[in-house]
Amino acid sequence: MRTEQVRAALITNFNNVSYLTGFTGDDSYLFITQKDSILITDQRYTTQLEEECPALELQVRAPGVAMADAVADVVTASRERQVLVESNSLTIGVHASLAESMPLVELVRCTELVEALRIVKDADEVSAIRRAVQQAERAFQVVRAGLRGAQTERDVAFALEHQIRLFGGKGCSFPAIVAVGTRAALPHARPTTRCIGESAFVLIDWGACESRYMSDLTRMLVTTKIPAKFEKFYNTVLQAQKAGIAAIRPGVAMEDIDRAARTVIEQAGLGKRFGHGLGHGIGLDIHENPRLTANQKQLLAPGMVVTVEPGVYLPGWGGIRIEDDVLVTEDGHEVLTSLGKELSDTVVTIS
Numbered sequence: 246m247r248t249e250q251v252r253a254a255l256i257t258n259f260n261n262v263s264y265l266t267g268f269t270g271d272d273s274y275l276f277i278t279q280k281d282s283i284l285i286t287d288q289r290y291t292t293q294l295e296e297e298c299p300a301l302e303l304q305v306r307a308p309g310v311a312m313a314d315a316v317a318d319v320v321t322a323s324r325e326r327q328v329l330v331e332s333n334s335l336t337i338g339v340h341a342s343l344a345e346s347m348p349l350v351e352l353v354r355c356t357e358l359v360e361a362l363r364i365v366k367d368a369d370e371v372s373a374i375r376r377a378v379q380q381a382e383r384a385f386q387v388v389r390a391g392l393r394g395a396q397t398e399r400d401v402a403f404a405l406e407h408q409i410r411l412f413g414g415k416g417c418s419f420p421a422i423v424a425v426g427t428r429a430a431l432p433h434a435r436p437t438t439r440c441i442g443e444s445a446f447v448l449i450d451w452g453a454c455e456s457r458y459m460s461d462l463t464r465m466l467v468t469t470k471i472p473a474k475f476e477k478f479y480n481t482v483l484q485a486q487k488a489g490i491a492a493i494r495p496g497v498a499m500e501d502i503d504r505a506a507r508t509v510i511e512q513a514g515l516g517k518r519f520g521h522g523l524g525h526g527i528g529l530d531i532h533e534n535p536r537l538t539a540n541q542k543q544l545l546a547p548g549m550v551v552t553v554e555p556g557v558y559l560p561g562w563g564g565i566r567i568e569d570d571v572l573v574t575e576d577g578h579e580v581l582t583s584l585g586k587e588l589s590d591t592v593v594t595i596s
C-alpha cells in the first residue's frame with residue numbers, strides 16, 4: 246500500500262481475505278486502512294468468525310443490504326478518498342456497483358497486492374502443504390495396491406478422492422486426472438470410462454487439500470511389460486525433472502529452472518512435445534505464483550513452494566509427466582514428495 250501511495254485497500258479475493266485474516270468462509274470482503282481492518286460479512290458467518298478471528302472488527306450486512314452498499318458505509322466512515330481494489334478478482338459488474346455506491350471515492354486498480362505476500366510460505370503454511378502431500382501419497386499407495394484392469398479412469402479418480410478423505414484431507418485439490426494410454430496425450434484429460442487394462446500405462450495427476458493448502462503430484466503406472474518407447478520417453482522426462490529440481494535454490498531466476506529441465510527434453514529431440522511451463526506455485530490456490538516458465542525473471546526465495554512437472558505428449562500415442570512438490574530452502578531445496586519415480590517404480594501388477 247505504501248508503494249502504491251494509497252492508504253486503504255479493499256480485498257475481494259476470498260483466498261486473499263483468508264490469508265490475511267484466517268477466516269475460512271467466503272462472500273466477505275476485507276477493508277484495510279492504516280489503522281483498521283474491517284471484515285464486511287453477513288450473519289451466516291458471525292459464529293464462525295467468533296471462533297476463527299475473535300479480534301477482527303466486523304461490519305455485518307443485514308439481509309437485503311447489497312454488498313456494495315455495505316462497503317460504501319465502511320469506506321465513507323473511514324473518510325478515505327482512494328481505495329486500492331484487486332483488478333484480478335473484481336468482476337466488471339462488482340466494480341461498477343462499487344463505483345456507483347461511492348461516487349466520491351477513487352477505486353485504484355492494482356494486482357498482486359496480497360499474492361506478493363502469499364508467494365513465500367511461513368512455517369505453518371509449509372506444514373499444511375506437507376500434510377496435503379502426505380494425504381495424497383497415502384491415498385495413491387492404497388489405490389495403486391488395489392488397481393484392477395476393469396477399473397475405469399473415473400473409478401480411479403473417485404477412489405483417490407475417497408482415500409484422501411479417509412486420510413483426513415478435505416478432498417482433492419483439483420479434479421484428479423487419470424488418463425489411460427492415448428488419453429495421456431491431453432495434459433488436462435478428464436477421466437472417462439476407459440479402463441485401466443485397455444493400455445500399457447496410465448498417467449495420474451492428483452493432489453489433496455488440507456487446511457485449505459494444496460498438494461499436486463503426477464505419477465505414471467505401467468500395467469504390462471514396459472514398452473520400449475515408454476522407457477525412452479520416461480527416462481528423458483525423469484532426467485529433465487531431476488535437472489529442474491537440482492537447479493532450485495534461492496537467487497536463481499524462475500526461467501532458468503524451466504530452462505534446466507527443458508534443455509534435457511530438447512536434446513532428446515522432444516522439445517516441441519513439451520508445450521507447457523515447468524511448474525507453478527501451490528498454496529491456497531492450486532496454481533499460483535511463482536511460475537517456472539520462460540520469461541519469468543523473478544528470483545526464487547526461501548519459503549516458495551513449486552511443482553516441477555515436465556512432460557512429453559504425443560497425440561495418438563500418449564503422454565508422460567512426472568510431478569513433485571519442492572520447497573525452496575535457505576541453501577537449496579527440499580523435495581516434499583517422496584513417492585518413488587524411478588522407471589522400476591512405475592510397474593504395477595493389476596488383477
Ligand code: ZN
Pocket residue numbers: 450451461462463568
Ligand atoms: Zn498436477
Ligand code: ZN
Pocket residue numbers: 461525552554568
Ligand atoms: Zn501442477
